[in-house]
Amino acid sequence: MNKMNRSQEREQAFILVFEKAFNPECEIEDIFNLALESEFMEPSDFAINLAKTTVDNISQIDDKITQFARGWTTERITKVSLSILRIAICEMIYFDDIPEGVSINEAVELAKTYASKEEGAFINGVLGSISRNK
Numbered sequence: 001m002n003k004m005n006r007s008q009e010r011e012q013a014f015i016l017v018f019e020k021a022f023n024p025e026c027e028i029e030d031i032f033n034l035a036l037e038s039e040f041m042e043p044s045d046f047a048i049n050l051a052k053t054t055v056d057n058i059s060q061i062d063d064k065i066t067q068f069a070r071g072w073t074t075e076r077i078t079k080v081s082l083s084i085l086r087i088a089i090c091e092m093i094y095f096d097d098i099p100e101g102v103s104i105n106e107a108v109e110l111a112k113t114y115a116s117k118e119e120g121a122f123i124n125g126v127l128g129s130i131s132r133n134k
Contacts, residue, residue, distance in 0.1 A: 004042055010087065010106050012047035014114075017054050018083040028055045054090040061089045068129040069122075081119045084110045088127050092134075100131045 004012075019031050028051050035041040054061065062074050065085055074082055088107035091098050104127045111120035 004044055004047075006046065007106060007109065009044045009047040010050065011110060011113075012041050012044055013050035013054070013087050014083055014110055015041070016047065016051035017086055018079060020051075020055055021079045021083060028052050050087055050090060050095070053094050054086050057090060057094065058086065061086050061093070064089050064093075064130055065126065068133070069126045078115065078119065080115045081111070081123055084115065084123055085126060088123070089130060092127070092130060100134075104128065104131065 016028055016031055016035070019035075020026065020028055023031065029048070032041065032048050032051065036043060041047070065074055065077070065082070066072075069077065069085075077085070084107050088103045091103040092100050095103075104124065107127055108120055108124050111123050115123070
């Protein structure tokens with residue numbers, strides 16, 4: 001098994017948070033364990049820690065989204081964009097060892113893979129506003 005890089009671990013965290021959005025009754029660890037069992041994911045302490053920290057602090061993270069995504073509620077944002085925003089904001093707030101620019105760039109890269117061009121620009125704008133207002 002190859003060691004994943006941080007981008008791949010972050011992508012796993014995004015998938016976990018995205019999956020949780022559709023299964024709010026499930027614990028994030030259960031979603032992760034099921035993904036491991038089905039060999040959909042590889043073990044990653046960083047991925048599960050990022051996903052768990054995101055879910056555990058979702059109301060504070062969503063408050064930031066509502067504050068900086070002017071005119072947008074979390075209900076209006078696609079689940080893909082919302083999940084990307086949530087993990088990036090989680091990193092920006094709770095992971096002091098990760099430079100904010102890295103969190104923003106990684107979020108934009110995830111958006112290029114999973115979202116539309118417009119969503120990527122939206123994500124970049126929201127995260128940039130949060131970063132400038134810290």
